[in-house]
Amino acid sequence: MKGYLPVFSDSLLFRGISQDDLPRMLNCLNARRTRHSRQDLILREGEKISELGFVLFGQAQVTKDDYMGNRTIFADILPGDVFAEAYAFRKELPVPINVISITESEILWLDCGRITGICSKVCNFHTKLVENLLFIMASKNILLNRKIEHISKRTTREKLLAYLSDQAFLQGSRAFSIPFNRQELADYLCVDRSAMSSELSKLQSEGIIRYKLNHFAFLNMPPR
Amino acid sequence: MKGYLPVFSDSLLFRGISQDDLPRMLNCLNARRTRHSRQDLILREGEKISELGFVLFGQAQVTKDDYMGNRTIFADILPGDVFAEAYAFRKELPVPINVISITESEILWLDCGRITGICSKVCNFHTKLVENLLFIMASKNILLNRKIEHISKRTTREKLLAYLSDQAFLQGSRAFSIPFNRQELADYLCVDRSAMSSELSKLQSEGIIRYKLNHFAFLNMPPR
DNA sequence: GCAGAGCTATTGTTTTTACAACAAAAGAGG
DNA sequence: CCTCTTTTGTTGTAAAAACAATAGCTCTGC
Numbered sequence: 015m016k017g018y019l020p021v022f023s024d025s026l027l028f029r030g031i032s033q034d035d036l037p038r039m040l041n042c043l044n045a046r047r048t049r050h051s052r053q054d055l056i057l058r059e060g061e062k063i064s065e066l067g068f069v070l071f072g073q074a075q076v077t078k079d080d081y082m083g084n085r086t087i088f089a090d091i092l093p094g095d096v097f098a099e100a101y102a103f104r105k106e107l108p109v110p111i112n113v114i115s116i117t118e119s120e121i122l123w124l125d126c127g128r129i130t131g132i133c134s135k136v137c138n139f140h141t142k143l144v145e146n147l148l149f150i151m152a153s154k155n156i157l158l159n160r161k162i163e164h165i166s167k168r169t170t171r172e173k174l175l176a177y178l179s180d181q182a183f184l185q186g187s188r189a190f191s192i193p194f195n196r197q198e199l200a201d202y203l204c205v206d207r208s209a210m211s212s213e214l215s216k217l218q219s220e221g222i223i224r225y226k227l228n229h230f231a232f233l234n235m236p237p238r
Numbered sequence: 239m240k241g242y243l244p245v246f247s248d249s250l251l252f253r254g255i256s257q258d259d260l261p262r263m264l265n266c267l268n269a270r271r272t273r274h275s276r277q278d279l280i281l282r283e284g285e286k287i288s289e290l291g292f293v294l295f296g297q298a299q300v301t302k303d304d305y306m307g308n309r310t311i312f313a314d315i316l317p318g319d320v321f322a323e324a325y326a327f328r329k330e331l332p333v334p335i336n337v338i339s340i341t342e343s344e345i346l347w348l349d350c351g352r353i354t355g356i357c358s359k360v361c362n363f364h365t366k367l368v369e370n371l372l373f374i375m376a377s378k379n380i381l382l383n384r385k386i387e388h389i390s391k392r393t394t395r396e397k398l399l400a401y402l403s404d405q406a407f408l409q410g411s412r413a414f415s416i417p418f419n420r421q422e423l424a425d426y427l428c429v430d431r432s433a434m435s436s437e438l439s440k441l442q443s444e445g446i447i448r449y450k451l452n453h454f455a456f457l458n459m460p461p462r
Numbered sequence: 463g464c465a466g467a468g469c470t471a472t473t474g475t476t477t478t479t480a481c482a483a484c485a486a487a488a489g490a491g492g
Numbered sequence: 493c494c495t496c497t498t499t500t501g502t503t504g505t506a507a508a509a510a511c512a513a514t515a516g517c518t519c520t521g522c
Contacts, residue, residue, distance in 0.1 A: 078387075086390075099376070100375075100376040100377075100379040100380050100383070101376075101380070102376075103372050103373055103375075103376035104373070104376050104377060104380060107380065110383075110384075110387075126372075130365060130368050130369040130372060131365065141354060141355065144354050144368055144372075145354045147372070148327050148350075148354060148368075148371070148372070148375070149327055149328070151324075151327075151372070151375045151376065151379060152323070152324040152325075152326075152327035152328050152375065153324075153328060154379060155324040155375060155378060155379055155382065156324050156325070156328060156331065158379065158382035158383065158386065159324070159334075159382065160334075161386060162382065162385060162386060162389070163302075163334075165386070165389055165390065165428070166389065166428045167428075168428065168429075168430075168478095168509085168510075169477090169478065169479085169509095169510090170478080170479070171478095195498095195499070195500085196499070196500060196501090197499080197500095204389070204390045204391075204392065205392075205479080205480090206392075206479065206480050206481070207500085208480085208481080208482085208500090208501080208502080208503095209478085209479055209480060209481085211500065211501055211502080212501075212502065212503085213478095213479095214500095214501090215501070215502080227488080227499090227500085392479085392480075392508095393480090393507095393508070393509085394508080394509070395508095419468095419469070419470085420469070420470060420471090421469080421470095429509075429510090430509065430510050430511070431470085432470090432471080432472080432473095432510085432511080432512085433508085433509055433510065433511085435470060435471055435472080436471075436472065436473085437508095437509095438470095438471090439471070439472080451469090451470085451518085
């Protein structure tokens with residue numbers, strides 16, 4: 015476990031928790047570890063869980079297969095990331111997704127009951143861990159809400175403007191860059207890539223935006 | 239405050255917390271109350287908050303106005319409901335929505351720092367409150383994810399099938415009812431109501447579903 | 463059972479999108 | 493610098509959606 019100390023200290027979940035406390039803490043939380051090979055299913059659709067996953071090592075993907083056999087990738091998860099936490103706190107609900115190990119990986123599972131439960135030893139790191147977890151869940155919530163706002167728009171143009179103006183706002187400048195390439199942006203906005211590309215050109219030719227690759231700028235800052 | 243006891247006991251946030259503990263608890267949490275008239279802004283877009291809202295009395299709406307002046311209603315909130323909790327835990331982020339009082343209303347504000355913080359009196363209701371809050375945030379998370387799955391589909395038909403088959407699954411039957419009328423369903427799925435209506439007829443004439451008003455049935459259960 | 467209000471279905475038209483195929487540009491590796 | 497691969501842009505066509513107008517249905521209160 016020693017080798018994973020940087021993963022803990024760099025993670026949002028364990029942020030602010032002393033490395034000295036970790037062993038006692040993991041013991042108190044009833045933490046268990048699992049190892050997985052490439053292509054292993056870490057979590058299978060339909061299972062019910064009461065532990066949240068924390069990636070110690072390796073890389074995994076949250077996916078869902080539809081009835082046509084198409085696989086949608088919902089998220090890439092890396093060391094320090096938490097996954098399936100919402101379902102761990104709703105342990106009566108089956109998980110609607112798969113988590114697949116992309117590389118060799120190692121996962122730490124933390125019992126949600128222990129996280130919130132009162133520890134007889136009054137471990138004061140409980141407080142910090144709960145705070146971190148609330149922070150993580152609040153953040154995911156905000157991201158999901160933001161995405162819904164973007165993809166709720168009816169036309170590709172509106173979706174683009176909603177997303178891009180949000181990015182401009184978040185980065186505090188009418189010039190900004192985005193963390194997606196075209197295909198990823200199209201996937202995020204749930205539109206066709208080529209249709210989106212041509213809508214981008216239109217926006218540019220109409221003098222609304224300028225862009226090159228993943229760098230964008232609004233020529234007239236959109237109102238807020 | 240006495241008159242609000244049923245609101246507390248029926249709420250998800252205070253579920254399982256004894257009424258006898260409430261006064262001490264609210265004191266410990268630094269709770270404060272505000273009163274609002276019809277049309278008052280309870281929370282204004284752009285503000286930053288570190289307290290979550292809990293409706294004691296009245297009715298409110300979470301809304302957002304776009305640059306064209308169109309108002310989108312994101313949620314209706316009622317006594318016992320919690321709102322803005324995600325932003326209260328991300329107190330550095332401005333709230334992107336308005337909360338408007340629809341009727342006379344009274345709101346209880348709870349300091350997030352106090353909720354997670356260690357109480358010198360070791361109030362054991364902290365544990366329960368945190369557990370409830372995690373449950374609420376996990377639940378919202380799941381609802382948001384589900385909605386994203388539904389509206390991510392490219393065509394109206396696919397959106398309908400995604401939503402309806404989810405409902406059938408959740409209600410455990412190929413016959414089920416939905417909590418929306420047509421306009422509300424169209425708003426939820428982000429499509430035009432009339433286009434959606436005609437897609438529904440098509441699905442019916444093709445023998446895939448049968449429906450009357452808000453009662454639906456799959457004739458051949460969709461695969462899961 | 464009737465009138466009126468509100469909700470739902472249907473249809474035709476216009477606009478927008480997806481899809482497909484290809485051209486152009488950018489990036490990686492020698 | 494050149495080649496190969498990946499990403500991005502462009503265009504035409506077919507499919508789907510939005511929009512608008514109208515008819516039909518359902519529910520409520522009388």
